[in-house]
Amino acid sequence: MNTSPSAGLIARDITVDYGRSTPALDAVSLTIETGVVTAIVGPNGSGKSTLLRTMGRLHTPQRGTVLLDGQDIFQRPTRDLARELGILPQSPVAPEGLTVVDLVSRGRDPHRRWFDQWARSDEAVVFAALERTGMTALATARVDDLSGGQRQRAWIALALAQETRTLLLDEPTTYLDIAHQLDVLDLVRTMHEEQGATVVMVLHDLSMAARYADRIVALRAGRIIADGTPADIITPPMLRDVFDIEATVIVDPNTGRPHVLPIRRTG
């Protein structure tokens, strides 16, 4: 784990304002530790997606900046940045008829030279990405024909093919059934364990976040309310403050991580 102060993804004083009464993000600062899986959680409208998207350069903040290895990501050429930082947005859509290989090979864009449109190295990387996500058998299948979990894995393979050191995932498990959720999150964990990847994910499900992340950042109304390990963070007071629920927190006997049992709404 790299502890140098300028390494890694750092968000500084990010303010995003859509012109409504309260800003979506209010002077948020966050330092993402390298080699760690971080989950960003929060109720609807807390700004978690906005924060992730800003850190992934999909959104420009009104104030503040994001640094990657000491460099402002908004000043870096897009293509350069794409080799270091990848982001998978929520519910991406593939055009009708696209095959998995075609989809994943888009991940090679930041590396590809225009005259060498299907280099052997590209093919090798795409194959490795498909292998990592267990999609080699479905390489020539159409994305439309895949199940929800398979489709999400194909998109993750695209992000892998980019060969970035940091990967941001915006709600990768929403709209997936429980089996596919486990599928995707197990994949993320494997990538992290085997490669020491830096992953930041926005997750809806607190218990999933607790189970798969090493660090949880909780947002509410555009501000970070809590930040720490799952064991430290997932507590009834935090759930009250951030999520407006009364809940019991138990230790999941299978994983040893906190698990939330909601009782009722408070506020």
Place this chain on the structure above:
Amino acid sequence: MGGPTPTVTVQPLAWLLGSLLVLGAAILVGFAVGSRDLGIPLVWATLMGEGDVETRAILLDQRVPRTLIAVVGGAALAVAGVLIQGHTRNPLADPGLLGVTAGASLMVVLAIAFLGISAPSGYLWFAFAGSAAAAILVTTLGRLAGGRRDSSPATLVLAGTAISAVLSAISGVILILSTSTLDLFRFFTVGSLSGVHDLDGLRPAFFCIAIGLVVAVGHASTLDALSLGDDTARALGRNLGRSRFVGLGAVTLLTGGAVVLCGSLGFVGLIAPHLVRLLVGPGHRWLIPISAVMGGIIVLAADTLGRVILRPAELPVGVIVAMAGAPAFLAIVVRTRRSRA
């Protein structure tokens, strides 16, 4: 939604009277202004029966008929617009944009070219046939492309543009094939009121427009019901098939007549109702008459402007309406988008 409540009745009436006043003023200006300006007192005097032969000729043989044609044509287009917008539940529908006027024009061209009909009273019926056919075609395609929820008004307009382009191209082809037709038809596509003002010959057109207007006014409550959706309208006891037939009939009469009078004018049927809705709301009982007046004002103003801007030459009404109407249309589109966003 529904008709205006009693407390609002005063306002629309005021708007109606106000717009009639504006129309009156516009008519007087129309009489007075032109390649040779006559002062308003002179106009008044001539109308009363005095005045020299030349002035009487200009006024009574040219300007009065021309003004009448402009006002009636404009009114017809505006009300046709209201009807189409009501039936397609599409605020962007306009007989010009949707190709209805192009259909009418095409049939007129065909009539002139293949049947040698040269009098307006003759090709009026073809204009009707063309309007009806085009209206049916566009609404059917719009329904096919738009689905039952009519979620995208733009689709209908696009379909209309496509159809308009095809029909205009066919018209264009025929006009090339037959220069004699072209002669009789030269300014038709942009609309011109500077042709021969044979009011007698145009009488059938006026008559049909009058019928169309009356039918439209009676159709107002049906349009209100339709604006709530097909299902709700049915629940309110409307016979959809018959309503569509009546609506289509009125649109045909109005558009066909308007095309014969003023040529293919786009945007009038879109802008007039839109403006009026901004003023008095969507209730059709007031929307239809005030739109009619507004449409008359718009076309008359455009025609008058055309007579003045390039004196002594004339700019056809169609050019002015296009260059003023297009920005107005764009303003409407941008506003609609913003309010929906």
Place this chain on the structure above:
Amino acid sequence: MNAVGLLRARPRPAPVVLRRAVRMGPVSLVWRPRVLLVTMAAVLAAVLVAIVSLGVGDFSLSPAQVVSALLGHGTRQELLVVQTVRLPRILTGVAAGIALAIAGAIMQTTARNALASPDLLGVTAGASAGAVAVITLGGTASASGILREVGVPTAAMVGAIVATLAVIALTGRAGLSGIQPLLIGIGVSAFFAGAVNLFLIAAPIKDAARANVWLTGSLNQRSWPELWPIVLAVLVSVLILVPVNHRLQSLELGTDIARSTGLPLRSTGVLLIGVSVLLTAVAAASVGPLGFVALVAPHVARMACGMTRAPLLGAAAIGALVVVASDLLARTLFAPIQLPAGAVIAIIGGPFLVGLLIARKRRTAQ
């Protein structure tokens, strides 16, 4: 290439072939047989139609005579008719078809919108207004010489740019996707169409007549002065597009993915729209507004090749074919009367657009 990312170890060569490629030294291209087939078929068809078309006219020739005239054999009259009179005309049509098809393909890709075509977005109307302005205001000076060869295309460019800027300004943040920009395009087109009529009416009759001839979108009276601006524009465009083309495919996946895989959206968008406007304006300046080619050709190419976006080469070939075939039809349908090619294309293109609308709605309704 640094394989330090999430895949950590340098990947070994793929054990299976995922996609076939054509490789020659440092250069490689994805092997798409269907695109090659369609393109070659379209080129062949275009050539055949062109040869027939070269033989049609007051002085008619059989295809065999045409071919030998092209090769330099034949009577002086045959050589004159084919090489000097008709060939530049057909070539101009081919060039215009190529230019418009590429313009349409790029616009559709950039706007991520199957219906985005320069005609529907007002570019052609703007170009028309510019060209007609010069033709009518320039008087007889615009009938030949520098004003005709440079002045008219430049004015068309200016008009096209103004129209495009208007559409972009009015569509605002929403960008060019969806169906709203097309409405705005219709409004802008209508405005410029009115302007065109204004120029036509305000101008002296013979200039207006010349402008009207131009306006009907046909290949009549087109020759080398009309050809070379298009060829130049196409060459410039190709030079710009070739290095960029392979990255455009990510646009289909949405702006987020495109940006995340390193496509600088704004500068790319400006570049592509600029190229599209250039091609459309120059083509329009040369042959008049040929509506619908820019819409139809890319779609036909896309459907024929079974791809998710129009292949540029295939679209270009089909564009050329459409123009040449429409021109032939236009000249022979009602011979000896010559119709403008634009009319024929409109009559085919209109229903095509409606078909696209219906298909589009069916798809999004699923």
